[in-house]
Amino acid sequence: MSEDCCQGYRGPGRELLERWRVGVWSEVRVETEHGAFTGIVLPRSETADDWHLVLKLASGYNIGLDVHAVRAIRELGRREAHYHIDERSFPRDPQKPFVKLFGTGGTIASRLDYRTGAVIPAFSPGELYGSVPELAELCNLETEQLYSVFSENMGPAQWIGTAEAVAAQIRAGADGIVIGHGTDTMHHTAAVLSFMLQKPPVPVVMVGSQRSSDRPSSDAPLNLFHATKAAAESDLAEVMVCMFGPTSDEYGLLHRGTRVRKMHASYRSTFRTLGDTPLAMVGREGVTPLRTTYHHRRFSTRGPENATESARVEALAEFHCVPCFDDRASLVYYYPGMKADVIDALVDSGYRGIILAGTGLGHVNRPVYPALKRARDAGVAVFMTVQTLWGFTQMYVYETGRAIMGMGVLPLANMLPEVAYMKLGWALGQTEDPEVVRRIMLEPVAGEITEREPHDGYLLYQGGLPEMDQFAMQHRK
Amino acid sequence: MTPLPAFGSLAACEYADLGLRIGLEVHQQLLTEKKLFCRCPAGRRSRRWDARILRHMRPTLSELGEVDATALMEFKTRKQILYHLDKESVCTYEMDDAPPFPLNEQALDIAMEIALLLDVQPVGELHVIRKQFLDGSIPAGFQRTALLGVDGAVPVGDRRVRIQQLGLEEDSCRELSDEGHWRTFATDRLGTPLVEIVTAPDMRTPGEAMRTAQAIRALTRATGRVRRGIGAARQDVNVSITGGTRVEIAGVPRIPAIGRLAHNEAFRQKGLLAIRDALRSRRISGAGYAAPRAEVTGLLGNCEYAPVRRARERGETVGAVLLPGFEALLTRELQPGAWFLQEFIDRVRVVACLDRRPNLVCSEQLGDGPGLMEWNRVRQVLGGPPEAPVLLVWGHPRDVDTALVEITLRAQEALAGVPAETRQALLDGTTGFERVLPGPERMYPDTDLPPLVMDTGRWERARERMAAPPWALDARLAERGLGPELRRQLIAQGRAGAYLDLAADAPDPVRLAVLFTAHWRRLEREGLAMPDPADLAGVGAFQAAAPRQADLAALRDWARGGGARAYGAGAALAAHREVTP
Structure with a gap:
């Protein structure tokens, strides 16, 4: 039997299949001590134990059988799985905007192989059209799969590659860009793209899903629709994240790439703008800005025909792509009782910059001080953010803060810790000079530091309060 | 056209001429403290709601680019689905905003006992599967379900009705309304553990279908660990005749309704075949x-x-x-x-x-x-x-x-x-279209939970816990001299075991049986929370020379006192004497 025929089976399970000359996708009758079972042999998960045989029964259920209880297996036939996805060609309409969708991994849309239960990603325009046909109402869609990695495996090479690919499409005259991305680190990528893609003339919208697209209740189709709508039609020319506003299928929110953060491990409405209000709401009817201060679209293929080319040239003159990243940067989440060796280890390992997420207004304890001095003397740039996530660093209020600044630590106002980390890597990638790094860090590039925090930039309602119960009843979650 | 024959007017051979075949899918909620895949309390009925969530269901395509027929139908309806939430009875899991927690072991233990009573072939490893539902009755769009065993049997009279499979699954939402493009659900019941028992289409008459449903209900109740009351057990009735198609009448809560529904469905199919022939x-x-x-x-x-x-x-x-x-x-x-x-x-x-x-x-x-x-x-x-x-x-x-x-x-x-349909049961014994009948194509593995080993030791422990099956109880009750009605009631109400423990010393077993059946039910109807019947064993009060008429009052006092634990055997006896003139 070839390797493939016993997909995932090891040890006794594999021996059993080989002994009876059957394999994955064999339709079999298995005689056991408890009676006979008929079904199709399914692949075994590599992380599962090695003494069970998995069958899919005619009823659609899967079961596992203890291989030690098996007396005989008879092959009745074979049912090869095939993963072909039917494609329908995505309709083209010159009257509609042109949107480019990049994939980095994860599944935006997918189809099921019911026989095996495998989830097959759908990505080409034709496949997406088959799963989310409403997209054709919005735009002409082109797709390109850049990477196939889980979002935790995105790194500097992928960030730079994505930025360059997006820049090329912007220069080629796309009306908007959509980037499909796993949600775990979407806010990291959104931040770094905000720095790398400066003053884009069109929307750059990142999107993902919190519920896998194989389930009927998935948020993926609606998210994709919202993101594509924002890319095709909206006036917001920024790097943004587009995900569910509430957990209900109601509307999406467009968050600025440098102020957005994933705030719940599994909720649909996990992405929130911190310390500010989201840029806009997006629904089936259109995009509704929630604020007046944002970068406006400066290019559209649907503008007056003679103006299009000159507008494009003008818009592109302001647009810069700065695809740099040095990964000798680190983010240290401070905890009470931290010792100097944590910082020392980074300095000794050759790290060039450190973001601290300090307590309160930006504090660490006294035992860390010598390490901070040592870092400064070694030319390592150290910056302070707040682990409260909301609010600004203010290191003059307490003696501690002043002492820490005295050791060369620069406060980063209300830059979010992860955003600060991404910016630091980007800054280190541009220069060897620590002074230039410091200047880049303190100069706002894409809204990562705001001048003021509106009162509704921090709204964490507490359940159980009577007014909150009333609010929840009046508005769908 | 000849008029439709009335239910109850036909002999078994007339159903045989039609080629009537009936199968049942019995859904029985299990008596657990918590739900199947989260730690919300089970069995809690909410009457007030904290919040609402709106969702839509979209069909996912098969590998052929085709959509399951039911899924397509539900998509065509373009329903807005609104869920009513009570934070005491549902959490983020049921609302499809969090992955599942490990499977409730208490529920699994009960389901294993039922599997053994049904004599199914046990699986060696439990695989959780997603069964798609696009009607909105489950917010995720699928139900988590797992198969415990296949190919069992249940004795019904002198026949053995084959059991095709036994599954453990989570219950769906209660529908509150379905008007226009809006469907509203209560989520309190969602996620409650239940077993699904699927019989082969072995029943040949409506009467046999009802007897089989009774037998399965008695069997699950023999464990003493299943829920009772309205909606705790629901039957899907599958009906076909020669030349017809399997049609599912979904969610019939009352067993006595099954007969008329099956009868009417048989003749509906006969009528549809006559129409087909006329068209041809x-x-x-x-x-x-x-x-x-x-x-x-x-x-x-x-x-x-x-x-x-x-x-x-x-x-x-x-x-x-x-x-x-x-x-x-x-x-x-x-x-x-x-x-x-x-x-x-x-x-x-x-x-x-x-x-x-x-x-x-x-x-x-x-x-x-x-x-x-x-x-x-x-x-x-x-x-x-x-x-x-x-x-x-x-x-x-x-x-x-x-x-x-x-x-x-x-x-x-x-x-x-x-047409292959799922039909809803109406109060007059007829049925109405509910949805296209789904097929096995809607099942796929749940990747959120690893398979669970069901080794021999685990099955052995379940066998040790297992309650006596109803037919064994019936034989023992008959030895005590009880008639068929008292035996049926004791078994159906799940108090046969406690009765038998007590009856060995009882001077008048029949009188004790009446106390365990008629009196007991009456007090339950009065709204009294009846203590564990096993506690009554310690009292020993209801066998004395007291007059029969006093039994009900004594039982009421015993129950009000919270049973033997709160009451004590002496107090129970005293109470018994007090009501004795």
Whole structure:
């Protein structure tokens, strides 16, 4: 039997299949001590134990059988799985905007192989059209799969590659860009793209899903629709994240790439703008800005025909792509009782910059001080953010803060810790000079530091309060 | 057409002539503290709601780019699904905003006991599967379910009814309303552990189906660890006749209703087959059957038929469809009080969401309707044979389009005979269309949970815990001299075990049995929370020489005191004496 025929089976399970000359996708009758079972042999998960045989029964259920209880297996036939996805060609309409969708991994849309239960990603325009046909109402869609990695495996090479690919499409005259991305680190990528893609003339919208697209209740189709709508039609020319506003299928929110953060491990409405209000709401009817201060679209293929080319040239003159990243940067989440060796280890390992997420207004304890001095003397740039996530660093209020600044630590106002980390890597990638790094860090590039925090930039309602119960009843979650 | 035979008027051989086959899917909630995949309390019924969540269900495509038929139907309905939440009874898991927690072991233990009582072949490893539901009854769009065993049997009278499989799964939402494009659900019941017991289609008469349902209910109750009360056990009744199709009558809570439903369904199928034969004899063929349809709002400007007039006043459209070959068939009675036309009315209501009554009118109906001139104008637009029936529907233009297509589809299905459907049970013993019958294509593995090993040791421990099966209890009760009715009641109410423990020393076993059945139920109906019957063993009060009439009062006192634990044997005896003159 070839390797493939016993997909995932090891040890006794594999021996059993080989002994009876059957394999994955064999339709079999298995005689056991408890009676006979008929079904199709399914692949075994590599992380599962090695003494069970998995069958899919005619009823659609899967079961596992203890291989030690098996007396005989008879092959009745074979049912090869095939993963072909039917494609329908995505309709083209010159009257509609042109949107480019990049994939980095994860599944935006997918189809099921019911026989095996495998989830097959759908990505080409034709496949997406088959799963989310409403997209054709919005735009002409082109797709390109850049990477196939889980979002935790995105790194500097992928960030730079994505930025360059997006820049090329912007220069080629796309009306908007959509980037499909796993949600775990979407806010990291959104931040770094905000720095790398400066003053884009069109929307750059990142999107993902919190519920896998194989389930009927998935948020993926609606998210994709919202993101594509924002890319095709909206006036917001920024790097943004587009995900569910509430957990209900109601509307999406467009968050600025440098102020957005994933705030719940599994909720649909996990992405929130911190310390500010989201840029806009997006629904089936259109995009509704929630604020007046944002970068406006400066290019559209649907503008007056003679103006299009000159507008494009003008818009592109302001647009810069700065695809740099040095990964000798680190983010240290401070905890009470931290010792100097944590910082020392980074300095000794050759790290060039450190973001601290300090307590309160930006504090660490006294035992860390010598390490901070040592870092400064070694030319390592150290910056302070707040682990409260909301609010600004203010290191003059307490003696501690002043002492820490005295050791060369620069406060980063209300830059979010992860955003600060991404910016630091980007800054280190541009220069060897620590002074230039410091200047880049303190100069706002894409809204990562705001001048003021509106009162509704921090709204964490507490359940159980009577007014909150009333609010929840009046508005769908 | 011969009139429909009344339920109860047929002999078994007459059902045999039809080729009647009935199978059951029994859904029985388990008595656990918590839900199956989260730690919310089970069995809690909410009456107030904290919040609402809106969702839509979208079909996922098969590898052939095709959508499961049920899924497609549900998508066509474009339902807005609204869930009502009570934070005491549901968490983020049920609302599909968090992955599952490990499977509830208490539920698994109970399900394993039931598996052993049903004598199924046990699986060696439990695999959780997702079963898709697009009607919104489960917010995730799928139900988590796992198979514990296959190929068992349950004795029913002198027959053995085969059990195809036993599954452990989470219960769905309670539907609160379904109006137009809005469907509303209560989520309190969602996620409650239940077993699904699927029989083979072995029952040949409606009576046998009811007896089988009783036998399975008695068997699950023998564990003493299943939920009781309204909705705690629900039966899906699968019915087919020779030449017909398996039709599922979903969620029948009362066993006595099963017989009439199965009987009516058998004759509905017979009627549909007769209609198919009539169509064939008229040389109407399924392939390429075309029903001309048109929007006719403008033709009915002066129509005085109230539903059409009001639809026009609301600015809605009216659509018409002609069904060539169907003359004099739509008015045939398929179920008591329901014509063949009802099948079209149901489809239009469910799929096109046109649920204001009446939602259509047929040119063959006598009485209220458009005038002859108006029918003729509509006919002229549609063309086709003049004798063919015309149906009019009205509503939002998009819904009218859906309705006209759906009417055509239903007409095409009539040419094939009996469509595979899930039907809802109505109070009068008839059924109405609910959805297209789903197939095994909607099952796929749950990747959120690893398989769970069900080794021999685990099954052995379940066997040690296992309650005596009802037939064994029945034999032992008969030894105590109890008649069949008392035996049935003791077993059905799950108190046979406790009774037998006590009856060994009882001077009057029959009197004790009455106390455990009639008296007990009466006190339950009075709203008294009855303590564990096993505690009564310590009391020993109800065997004395006291007069029979005092038993009820003594039992009430015992129950009010919280049973033997709170009361103490001495106090119970004293209480018993107090009420004894």
